[in-house]
């Protein structure tokens with residue numbers, strides 16, 4: 593008997609970052625949108641905890657206890673006084689270390705899958721609490737849709753969305769470690785006072801109205817300058833998307849994936865073709881959102 597959970601990637605339609613806190617984290621106003629690129633996590637009873645992974649980037653996924661999915665299984669097992677004896681298989685389609693919460697998706701997926709496999713009866717609140725311990729973006733991977741994350745991103749307020757937003761994602765060669773991008777943000781802001789992060793009224797109302805041009809005009813990412821500083825070549829990728837008709841071009845989260853908001857599916861195909869032909873990225877993927885969060889399939 594095994595259980596499979598499907599979990600979406602995210603893009604940040606706003607990522608407002610405050611100054612570094614004493615604990616090293618940053619307070620955020622983080623508006624997440626779940627988009628239709630998915631990882632699948634399958635758990636099967638086994639003699640001991642074992643992780644395997646398949647997909648184009650599988651070789652870059654750690655298979656030891658640093659894997660968020662493995663840590664999720666161990667945390668749930670400890671909570672319910674049982675052994676973490678499962679084979680965890682990840683079918684990976686979300687870019688690895690790409691700023692699209694792929695690792696967080698696997699953590700949320702493994703948690704939900706083991707919860708179902710073991711029949712723990714854990715409440716949604718308990719699961720969300722474990723997600724928050726695993727990482728700042730993990731609660732959103734469970735919830736999906738659209739949400740405003742505050743604190744370090746883990747305190748969620750679900751947002752209503754009035755339509756579908758079409759995106760193209762340019763997958764870069766290699767990843768960018770999130771801590772390195774926050775570190776670069778701190779370095780770039782060393783001499784300035786960073787304001788408190790606040791949710792943008794323009795972003796929230798564009799989401800609520802399903803207004804694509806309005807959202808395009810309101811997208812913002814405070815980590816973009818840091819990601820570009822570490823990976824200057826991303827500027828060319830952003831320019832290709834804009835030149836091909838994207839309404840807005842932005843770095844996704846901590847990067848290096850770049851995200852292009854487009855008018856509709858037809859425009860998405862055109863922008864994706866231009867990106868793929870440009871040689872400025874490894875692959876171009878099309879996806880729309882919002883989509884639901886982690887779900888047993």
Ligand code: C5P
Nearest residue numbers: 616617618727728729744745770771774
């Ligand atoms: O929470 P998570 O483990 O995903 O965070 C990874 C790293 O990203 C943290 O160790 C920290 O360096 C950085 N981070 C941050 N502020 C946040 C979220 C993440 O500085 N709100």
